[in-house]
Amino acid sequence: MKAYLFPGQGSQFVGMGKDLYKNSHLAKKLFQLSNEVLGFKITSIMFEGSIDTLKNTKYTQLSIYIYSVIKAKISKNFKPDMVAGHSLGELSALAAINVFSFEDGLKLVNERASIMQNICELTSGGMAVVFGLKDSVIEYVCKKDHGIIVPSNYNSPEQLVISGEIQALRRVCSYLKKIGAKKILTLPVHGAFHSPIMEPAQKKFQKIVNKIDFKDSKYPIYQNVTALPVKKSNEIKNNIVKQLTAPVKWKQSIKNMMDHGAILFTEIGPGNILQGLIKKISRNFA
Structure with missing residues (x-):
């Protein structure tokens, strides 16, 4: 098909x-x-x-x-x-x-x-692609942060995009690097889509x-x-x-x-x- x-x-x-x-x-x-x-x-x-x-x-x-x-x-x-x-x-x-x-x-x-x-x-938001961590781990870290930050694009088994407030995005990305993310790329967008x-x-x-x-x-x-x-x-x-x-x-x-x-x-x-x-x-x- x-x-x-x-x-x-x-x-x-x-x-x-x-x-x-x-x-x-x-x-x-x-x-x-x-x-x-x-x-x-x-x-x-x-x-x-x-x-x-x-x-x-x-x-x-x-x-x-x-x-x-x-x-x-x-x-x-x-x-x-x-x-x-x-x-x-x-x-x-x-x-x-x-x-x-x-x-x-x-x-x-x-x-x-x-x-x-x-x-x-009107808002301060951004997005980042996280490589090399399980979805469940990224979901848990986002949920535990006190800001607005969520998984936004389940693109492939190797990458998950997260989206939210800039400060929350920075905190979560920093933590994900510490716990083993292979790579994190900030996307060239000026909003927290999805x-x-x-x-x-x-x-x-x-x-x-x-x-x-x-x-x-x-x-x-x-x-x-x-x-x-x-x-x-x-x-x-x-x-x-x-x-x-x-x-x-x-x-x-x-x-x-x-x-x-x-x-x-x-x-x-x-x-x-x-x-x-x-x-x-x-x-x-x-």
Whole structure:
């Protein structure tokens, strides 16, 4: 069975989509539609903007969504048996399989990114990847800290991302190094995504989601919040809202997809970050 995966933030690059724009009439049409819906030239930022501009949460999320969905829409081979998206990638996956329209997805991503960016500016948060410790150990250390700090991305058996207040993040990272973490990398983000700090964003996003027309999915989508296959529109809507404060259960999702028959995993988006994670997960569960 074929599984298609859609990446989140971190896979962007300057020039992304320019080749699609030049070589596909449908891609060009969708890029131009993106500019019209958003009211500004996102294509200029994607094709020739600076990497610093592209790193801005708002532009990053829009660019990855647009690139990923267009790539799926113009592909003659996009015939999934199941799909999944990492964080933001979940919205790309839903648009690709027509749970909502490309335009509605643009509005969702635009509002989601703006809301999250606003929370980042009002709070002091960060994220870090921890390598070489068991999930249970990291979970316990986070729980024992008196600040807001939680596991946020279960990416692979070798790495778990934690997210929270800057001071709590520093304390927990320092302690995890002392007890045997092989490596800890602070992520280049200015917010504590997938943590309780995002609760105000979640409430605002709920109102926006309620205005969008969602359809039941033809294909199971393994959502981040539960790692389980979902097809019903109401459940899908609830899960993408919960995702803002809940951890991304990526390795659990991939494991469940494998258990349900997925053999070929194809990444649809810029870069190949998810392919690297798949190799690590498959080795662990083989």
